[in-house]
Amino acid sequence: MTQYVVLSAILFTIGCVGVLTRRNAIVVFMCVELMLNACNLAFVAFARQHGNLDGQITAFFVMVVAAAEVVIGLAIIMTIFRTRRSASVDDASLLKY
Amino acid sequence: MTFWLLAPIMVAAALGILFVRKAVHAALLLAVVMISLAFLYAVLDAPFLFAVQIIVYTGAILMLFLFVMMLIGVDASDSVVETIRGQRAMAVVLGLVFGAVLVVGLGQVTLGTVVGLDAANEGGNVPAIANILFSKYVFAFEATSALLITAALGAMVLAHRERLTPKATQADLAAQRLRDYADHGKHLGPLPSPGVYARHNAVDTPALLPDGTAAESSVSRVLAARGTVRSAPAMADDIDDVRRQLGGLDGHSDPATMPETSGKAGTPASTEEDEK
Numbered sequence: 001m002t003q004y005v006v007l008s009a010i011l012f013t014i015g016c017v018g019v020l021t022r023r024n025a026i027v028v029f030m031c032v033e034l035m036l037n038a039c040n041l042a043f044v045a046f047a048r049q050h051g052n053l054d055g056q057i058t059a060f061f062v063m064v065v066a067a068a069e070v071v072i073g074l075a076i077i078m079t080i081f082r083t084r085r086s087a088s089v090d091d092a093s094l095l096k097y
Numbered sequence: 098m099t100f101w102l103l104a105p106i107m108v109a110a111a112l113g114i115l116f117v118r119k120a121v122h123a124a125l126l127l128a129v130v131m132i133s134l135a136f137l138y139a140v141l142d143a144p145f146l147f148a149v150q151i152i153v154y155t156g157a158i159l160m161l162f163l164f165v166m167m168l169i170g171v172d173a174s175d176s177v178v179e180t181i182r183g184q185r186a187m188a189v190v191l192g193l194v195f196g197a198v199l200v201v202g203l204g205q206v207t208l209g210t211v212v213g214l215d216a217a218n219e220g221g222n223v224p225a226i227a228n229i230l231f232s233k234y235v236f237a238f239e240a241t242s243a244l245l246i247t248a249a250l251g252a253m254v255l256a257h258r259e260r261l262t263p264k265a266t267q268a269d270l271a272a273q274r275l276r277d278y279a280d281h282g283k284h285l286g287p288l289p290s291p292g293v294y295a296r297h298n299a300v301d302t303p304a305l306l307p308d309g310t311a312a313e314s315s316v317s318r319v320l321a322a323r324g325t326v327r328s329a330p331a332m333a334d335d336i337d338d339v340r341r342q343l344g345g346l347d348g349h350s351d352p353a354t355m356p357e358t359s360g361k362a363g364t365p366a367s368t369e370e371d372e373k
Contacts, residue, residue, distance in 0.1 A: 003210050004141070007104050009199035011130070014111040014257070017192030021115065021185050032099050033158065034111060034127065037134055038149075044141050050320055051212030053222075053229055056143050061234075063146075063153050064241050068248035070158050074165045075255035081169040082258070090180050 004045035011038035025077045025087045029070070036066050099140045124162050131155045142214040144222050159260040170322070289315040292329055296336060303325045 004084050011034060018031030040059040047055025110129040117123050123287035135150040218225055230238055265273075277283040289312050292304040301320050316326050 001211050002203060002206070003104070004099060004137070005208075006200055006203050007100075007107065007181055009203060010108055010196060011111055012141050013189060013192050013196035013199065014108070014115065016195065018115050020188035020191070024120050026120050027114070030123055030127050030162065031365060033154075034114065034130065035291065037154070037211050037232075040135060041137060044138055044143050044146060048141050048214050049145070049208055049211055051214060051217055053214070053225055056146055056226060057229055057234055059143075059146055061237060061241065064147060064246065067153060067158060068163055068167075069253045071248045072162060074101060074257070077254040078165060078169060079255050087169055087184075 001045055001049050003041055008038045008042040008045065012039070023088050023090055025089050025092075026074075028089060029077070032071070033066065033070070036062055040087075043092055099136060103136055107133045116117070120166055121163070124159060124166065127162075128155055128159050131159065142218060142222065145226050146361055170319075291315050294329065295331055297332055297341075302329060302332070306330055 002082035015031045015038060018034065019028055022028050022031065038063055043055040043059040043062070045055075047053060047059075077087060078090055084091050107130050110126040110133075113126040114123045114130075131150065131154045135147050135155070138150055151332065157265075214222075272284075274285060278285050284345040289304050291300045292302040292315065294302065300317060302316070303313065303326060304315040306312050311329060313321070320326050
């Protein structure tokens, strides 16, 4: 069972580094999804470890919330792209000034 | 066994997301990770989540990603300019440290014996999940419906654009075209069509101007931005190659060595006979 959790940790780390290094807002978003998926894997693995289904229910809720989050996030990215003509996270810097 | 097959694929695909330049490739690599994850769920006695993972994540969410990507332009690739100096290197170091801490920490944990889900999945995984979902977690489930409605409304509000200026009619467009012609002599008619050649006939090939240069206005702006426009002179090299393969080294081969040419010469005569 440890190997599943280790895989989950590796995927989470990769997603984390992706969020920090990538500049395209959509790819950043994909890395966030990768992190959510890594957490789901840990939840499902621990559900099997402890022999109850609460972990699977939690993973299910994470998927639902992720779906809602993707809808809103992509709508925001589209709005930013429409006004600024760019999907780069560096260009949305007006709050700095 | 399935795990050791899938885990390297997943890690490689996830690392690929970090390095590929194009967002579409990242989406496809993410699809690989997600489908592999679905199979891991199946191995972990979670057939319901296996189906949900494929339907919701790979089907709906990734499609949405690709959809938005096509809307805002596939050519929007990453910039390599660092706005904060050394941020990339710092992020990689931080990631390595974080991953090492997690993996080393997990390596020292003993999780005990695996209980397994055979008892919990007694009457099937889906009924068991439904039993918990609609009793213990029914309140969270109801809250989820509110969340989904809010998300749908929010997406509609965010994606909606109020028209501030009236839509240009056909008369307006025609007047604008004539004004352009009067002001800076822009051609009135339609744009030139892409090139039609003996060996290639597609929208990605520019037409040639009388002086032999490519007419840039004959290919789509989107194709030019993606950098997938073919060059017509390169196709001429191709023709020379084919000629060389057919026999004549100098390009002027005699018809006797090319039987298909003589065959074609015979066809018009037969059609004339048919018409009679």
